Amino acid sequence: MNAVKRGFFSLWYRKKTALLLFCVFLILAALVLAGFSMLGACRQEEQALREQVGATVTLNNYHTEEADLYAGSNQISQESVEKIEALGLSHSCSPYYYSFAQESGTLRPFATPEQREKFPQESAWIRVEGTVDMTAAGEFVTGAYQMLEGRMLEESDTFSAVISSDMAQESGVSLGEEVTLGGYYTAQGGQDTPVTVVGIYALTQEQPHTNAPYFNLENLVYVTPDAALRLNGEQDKLYSARFSIRDPEQAAAFVEAVQALSLPEGEDLRFTVDDIQYRALSGTISGLTALAKAMLGASGALGAITLVLVLLLQLRSRDHEIGVLLALGEGRGKIYAQLLGESLVPILLAMAGAV
Structure with missing residues (x-):
């Protein structure tokens, strides 16, 4: 067998x-x-998950011109941003601008009587930040602000603004109305800039009012980038740029690629990678x-x-x-x-x- x-x-x-x-x-x-x-x-x-969540890399240049802590903080050139976008490693870029404005007939900053008496000139100044990504704005990240009426700025908006409820009450402004931000940087070509109020925010906690009024948290106006650029005039640099990366695992490679470009800003550039949601x-x-x-x-x-x-x-x-x-x-x-x-x-x- x-x-x-x-x-x-x-x-x-x-x-x-x-x-x-x-x-x-x-x-x-x-x-x-x-x-x-x-x-x-x-x-x-x-x-x-990588494609859905993604990651962001924020590019900052913390060098500041001492004579101007606002528009002078914008130290990243448009040319550098364009070179970074040309790498093809990011799918969108959200610029962030610092600016300054003055009160106009339609928009008046909030100040206490004591502040107006002590700082008569500074009582007319308004801090301005230009962005369409308000979720990344410091005061909203820390919870100092919360939306009260309307909405945040969106990418499709042009010459729009979000102001505080105190400033709206001080100026008698309602949602949807047009107000004018008075030009502060007129010597550099800055102009009066009309904007439409699309949102109103409120402070989550009461703050002291001991410094110059433009330091009041109530006196920060968020505008779209086009409005910030018009206020800044020839100063077309930006404070930071937030690049969106589809694959969080490629965030480190993006940083290395940008560093290899040898941009004019040099070693002053700082990178902040935000992939916390993906990691979690x-x-x-x-x-x-x-x-x-x-x-x-x-x-x-x-x-x-x-x-x-x-x-x-x-x-x-x-x-x-x-x-x-x-x-x-x-x-x-x-x-x-x-x-x-x-x-x-x-x-x-x-x-x-x-x-």
Whole structure:
């Protein structure tokens, strides 16, 4: 009788053992497939999360002209921003401008009577910041401001503004009305700039009013970049630029690429990478990925150990049969191949059944 027939009859004779082996490896194969499925799902979810959340890199130049702490803080040139955008590593850029304005017939800064008496000239000054990304503005990030009426500035807005409720009350201005920011940098070509009020914010806590009125938190006006540029005149530099990166894992490469450009701002440039949301969410996915890998490793190790134990038990329990076959002239290789085949048949059937 050849080895194949002998193996078949041996399987039939030991069908209970073969069935047990089939069930064990069916469970192991199911665990392996579940691990691979979980691992694939985690990788897809991580990729989708990267594209959905993304990251931002904010570029600042903290060098400031001492004579002007506002427009003088704008030290990043438009040419540098254009070179960075030309790299193709970011999909959008939100510029941020500092500016200054004066009161006009339609917009008056908030000041206490004591402040107006102590600082008569400064009581007419208004701080201005130009952006369409107010969620990144310092006062909104820290919670000092919250929207009261209307909305924040949007990318599609032009010559629009968000002012404080105190300034609106002081000036008798309502949502949707047009007001004029008086030109402060007229020597540099700055002009009076009309803007439409699209939002009104309120302070979350009462603040002291001991310094010059333009330091009052109530006297900060957010405008769109076009309005800030008109106020600044020939000073077309910006304070910061916030670049959006589709893949958070590429944020470090973006910083290295910008540094390699050797921009005129040189070592004064500072980079702030914001990928906190991605890191927080990816931590959960990383945990599931580690669990899937552990499941695969444990299933593979358990399967290998089980197979080795089965072979050893077969060799030990069938010593007499092996001796008889050797005495009849069967080759040792054929005998071991038969025993291995008897073990592999239920294992392969289990794997096929799991798939």
